[in-house]
Amino acid sequence: xxxxxxxxxxxxxxxxxxxxxxxxxQEGELVSIIGPNGAGxxxxxxxxTGHISVDSGRVIFKGKDITKLPPHAISRxxxxxxxxxxxxxxxxxxFENVQVAVFSAQRKSRNVFARASKxxxxxxxxxxxxxxxxxxxxxxxxxxxxxxxxxxxxxxxLAVEPSLLLLDEPTQGMSPRESGELTQLIQKLVGERGLxxxxxxxxxxxxxxxxDSIKVLHQGKIIFEGKPDEVKKNEEVxxxxxxxxxxxWSSL
Amino acid sequence: xxxxxxxxxxxxxxxxxxxxxxxxxxxLIMKASWVSLVNEMLIxxxxxxxxxxxxxxxxxxxxxxxxxxAVGAYTTAILLxxxxxxxxxxxxxxxxxxxxxxxxxxxxxxxxxxxxFALLTLAFAQIIWTILFEWYGFTGGDxxxxxxxxxxxxxxxxxxxxxxxxxxxISLLLLWTIVQSPFGKTLQxxxxxxxxxxxxxxxxxxxxxAAFVLSSAxxxxxGSLFCVxxxxxxxxxxxxxxxxxxxxxxxxxGFYNFGGPIVGSVxxxxxxxxxxxxxxxxxxxxxxxxxxxVLFMRNGIVGFLSEKLAPVLDKTSGSGPDEGTR
Amino acid sequence: xxxxxxxxxxxxTLSGISVGMVLFLIAAGLSIIFGTLKVLNLAxxxxxxLGGFLCYGFTSTFAxxxxxxxxxxxxxxxxxxxxxxxxxxxxxRRIYAQEMLYQYILTFGxxxxxxETCKFIWGVGYHTVxxxxxxxxxxxxxxxxxxxxxxxxxxxxxxxxxxxxxxMRYTGLGRIIRAVTYHREMANALGxxxxxxxxxxxxxxxxxxxxxxxxxxPMSVVALGSDMAVIIECFIIVVIGGLGSLPGAFxxxxxxxxxxxxxxxxxxxxxxxxxxxxxIVILIIRPWGLMGKxx
Numbered sequence: 125x126x127x128x129x130x131x132x133x134x135x136x137x138x139x140x141x142x143x144x145x146x147x148x149x150q151e152g153e154l155v156s157i158i159g160p161n162g163a164g165x166x167x168x169x170x171x172x173t174g175h176i177s178v179d180s181g182r183v184i185f186k187g188k189d190i191t192k193l194p195p196h197a198i199s200r201x202x203x204x205x206x207x208x209x210x211x212x213x214x215x216x217x218x219f220e221n222v223q224v225a226v227f228s229a230q231r232k233s234r235n236v237f238a239r240a241s242k243x244x245x246x247x248x249x250x251x252x253x254x255x256x257x258x259x260x261x262x263x264x265x266x267x268x269x270x271x272x273x274x275x276x277x278x279x280x281x282l283a284v285e286p287s288l289l290l291l292d293e294p295t296q297g298m299s300p301r302e303s304g305e306l307t308q309l310i311q312k313l314v315g316e317r318g319l320x321x322x323x324x325x326x327x328x329x330x331x332x333x334x335x336d337s338i339k340v341l342h343q344g345k346i347i348f349e350g351k352p353d354e355v356k357k358n359e360e361v362x363x364x365x366x367x368x369x370x371x372x373w374s375s376l
Numbered sequence: 377x378x379x380x381x382x383x384x385x386x387x388x389x390x391x392x393x394x395x396x397x398x399x400x401x402x403x404l405i406m407k408a409s410w411v412s413l414v415n416e417m418l419i420x421x422x423x424x425x426x427x428x429x430x431x432x433x434x435x436x437x438x439x440x441x442x443x444x445x446a447v448g449a450y451t452t453a454i455l456l457x458x459x460x461x462x463x464x465x466x467x468x469x470x471x472x473x474x475x476x477x478x479x480x481x482x483x484x485x486x487x488x489x490x491x492x493f494a495l496l497t498l499a500f501a502q503i504i505w506t507i508l509f510e511w512y513g514f515t516g517g518d519x520x521x522x523x524x525x526x527x528x529x530x531x532x533x534x535x536x537x538x539x540x541x542x543x544x545x546i547s548l549l550l551l552w553t554i555v556q557s558p559f560g561k562t563l564q565x566x567x568x569x570x571x572x573x574x575x576x577x578x579x580x581x582x583x584x585x586a587a588f589v590l591s592s593a594x595x596x597x598x599g600s601l602f603c604v605x606x607x608x609x610x611x612x613x614x615x616x617x618x619x620x621x622x623x624x625x626x627x628x629x630g631f632y633n634f635g636g637p638i639v640g641s642v643x644x645x646x647x648x649x650x651x652x653x654x655x656x657x658x659x660x661x662x663x664x665x666x667x668x669x670v671l672f673m674r675n676g677i678v679g680f681l682s683e684k685l686a687p688v689l690d691k692t693s694g695s696g697p698d699e700g701t702r
Numbered sequence: 703x704x705x706x707x708x709x710x711x712x713x714x715t716l717s718g719i720s721v722g723m724v725l726f727l728i729a730a731g732l733s734i735i736f737g738t739l740k741v742l743n744l745a746x747x748x749x750x751x752l753g754g755f756l757c758y759g760f761t762s763t764f765a766x767x768x769x770x771x772x773x774x775x776x777x778x779x780x781x782x783x784x785x786x787x788x789x790x791x792x793x794x795r796r797i798y799a800q801e802m803l804y805q806y807i808l809t810f811g812x813x814x815x816x817x818e819t820c821k822f823i824w825g826v827g828y829h830t831v832x833x834x835x836x837x838x839x840x841x842x843x844x845x846x847x848x849x850x851x852x853x854x855x856x857x858x859x860x861x862x863x864x865x866x867x868x869x870m871r872y873t874g875l876g877r878i879i880r881a882v883t884y885h886r887e888m889a890n891a892l893g894x895x896x897x898x899x900x901x902x903x904x905x906x907x908x909x910x911x912x913x914x915x916x917x918x919x920p921m922s923v924v925a926l927g928s929d930m931a932v933i934i935e936c937f938i939i940v941v942i943g944g945l946g947s948l949p950g951a952f953x954x955x956x957x958x959x960x961x962x963x964x965x966x967x968x969x970x971x972x973x974x975x976x977x978x979x980x981x982i983v984i985l986i987i988r989p990w991g992l993m994g995k996x997x
């Protein structure tokens with residue numbers, strides 16, 4: 125088991141965002157977390173990556189308790205993440221965006237003497253190629269099209285050589301064609317690198333298309349988990365969801 | 377016109393060489409007062425570039441760089457005056473002490489970000505100013521320290537100039553190396569998106585502190601050079617008005633370019649001297665220029681020129697992965 | 703001097719409070735401006751100094767007019783407020799969207815412009831203004847001789863504080879200002895003319911600074927350089943009390959006044975540094991100040 129959480133709880137003021145969440149994720153699994161807006165999905169991600177502190181409970185990654193580790197240490201251990209709202213380095217070129225992450229992976233970020241433009245070119249270009257941005261490597265991040273920026277995000281996340289990747293609504297704001305392309309890319313990358321993937325999604329086509337298992341989050345609790353077929357048939361889940369997401373049940 | 381600009385752009389190295397040659401012969405072709413002026417410009421250029429390491433490259437706005445600058449100046453002054461240290465040691469101690477104090481101050485300041493960070497740097501700089509101003513016994517208080525015993529060799533304006541040129545040259549070379557390194561790129565990533573960098577396993581506060589310390593050390597070198605240049609030091613070297621001068625130099629030249637503060641220093645000092653010769657109310661015009669700058673030329677002179685020349689420049693002339701900040 | 707006598711402590715406390723009140727008068731304007739407009743106005747000290755010079759200018763030019771000081775007290779802050787309005791409309795408006803650094807440098811440019819203008823009009827010397835009747839005597843409290851005018855200033859400080867709090871809490875104008883401060887988008891959507899409110903608030907802040915500048919001269923001197931001296935103290939007060947909180951500015955001013963009074967008493971040389979150290983402690987432990995709200 126690559127990731128386990130035990131009775132995770134997080135409240136903000138009077139509001140409980142995450143309550144008694146127990147996850148058991150196996151290596152190589154493709155897990156999606158679905159739930160209405162405000163269900164606590166992003167909070168859960170923030171707890172896993174160490175950006176907010178846990179009220180109670182534990183997070184165990186590859187057998188180690190990472191509950192109290194700072195975010196950069198968790199990232200170093202192998203948990204990568206992409207974001208709902210765009211989170212790239214706008215004034216750096218696509219190449220530099222990925223390169224800076226590669227430097228970190230290669231523990232070269234502290235190097236003050238070498239010339240950055242000469243280092244890590246192959247690795248950076250390899251990643252750019254795998255997310256389909258090699259021909260756009262010199263364009264500034266801010267000037268890329270939205271879909272390309274999402275790919276760049278993925279590239280940055282991959283560059284740090286994660287074993288577990290958390291994707292927060294990767295296809296948000298994309299047309300169906302773009303979503304399809306991104307989904308294929310994700311599957312390819314996961315297959316190539318043997319990654320474990322947890323993603324939060326609202327697009328049901330993506331969710332039911334590629335997940336090994338689905339966890340349904342509602343008001344901070346996991347109310348159901350199982351394989352895509354099981355989730356489709358569950359009445360409580362249907363009730364919560366009717367009218368909420370794009371892609372209705374009948375079309376799947 | 378286009379081909380001229382292209383030629384200039386792709387031969388940046390040659391341009392630099394010409395500039396260096398020019399700087400080498402300045403004492404031979406200019407009057408002493410002009411040599412002093414260029415000397416001052418070089419020192420402020422270094423101070424500006426030191427500040428810009430934090431400001432333009434790492435995105436950390438400091439209101440108190442003059443504090444560390446003064447630490448450097450006073451270190452050299454006190455070591456030479458009170459303790460009669462050898463000149464070389466007094467000089468080298470400046471960046472060391474400035475770096476250490478920068479580390480102490482910086483450790484507190486990086487706990488906070490944005491406005492609070494800036495106000496913290498201001499408060500610390502003012503504490504340094506207060507210590508310099510009040511500790512009459514050690515720092516000379518509001519009288520400062522005058523007639524500093526620098527070696528007689530440097531009494532000559534041209535000798536002092538060459539000392540400045542060599543030290544500033546080496547320092548700028550070091551800064552350039554730092555900025556072009558993986559560390560430098562990481563700092564730029566921090567400027568662009570500090571939160572994101574933690575997700576690529578970068579210990580944000582540690583890198584920000586490192587930028588602070590390096591910046592402080594180079595500010596210390598600049599302060600030390602000014603001490604030698606002017607032969608005296610005063611508490612106002614640490615004052616927030618001096619800090620604002622440094623910020624204006626960076627803004628005037630342009631933050632997002634290595635050469636920005638250098639251009640800013642030259643223009644600022646030149647303008648100040650020219651206008652102050654014309655009227656006793658020269659600070660009024662300086663204020664007007666500053667206001668104009670903020671409203672209409674936010675990217676500084678270098679930024680402004682880059683924008684205007686962009687359509688003219690042939691973009692395929694080898695401007696590879698150096699785009700974020702050159 | 704015996705540290706622990708009642709007279710000594712009472713004397714220093716009163717001194718500290720009167721200094722604090724004056725500081726509050728100056729800082730109140732800055733606090734309001736930062737609270738609503740979110741601008742770090744370095745030129746607020748210059749606004750204060752301008753008020754002081756106008757006070758001297760009017761009282762010396764029209765010295766023969768009876769009650770000239772009170773007429774000046776009416777006119778000078780309004781003039782300063784108008785100057786503030788011009789600054790806001792033509793300059794500040796363009797940089798609200800910009801980062802704090804640009805605001806800092808722009809307002810620094812204003813310091814130079816206003817300062818040199820004062821130098822041009824009134825010269826480089828320092829000037830005094832006599833305390834106006836009926837506050838021009840001294841009174842004896844706890845064995846110490848106190849200028850009556852200082853007590854008047856303390857009264858003014860309280861009056862201004864109460865007036866401002868009343869304005870903010872109980873009037874329609876105050877409600878509009880608070881709406882724009884805390885819920886800008888909502889206020890806009892409700893049809894409130896936000897740019898006009900910004901201008902109005904800035905003018906109010908400058909009016910307050912000008913008022914402080916006009917009230918100060920009888921207690922000290924009018925001189926160039928008071929702008930720089932005062933602005934840092936204002937920043938300290940506003941940070942300690944809480945950026946944008948009026949009660950916070952009041953408390954912060956009293957604290958700074960007392961700290962300075964007792965600090966000078968105990969360790970004169972480093973009294974000034976105490977204030978900065980307190981500012982640092984607050985910024986690190988509780989950056990939103992004693993009475994501000996965490997964002």
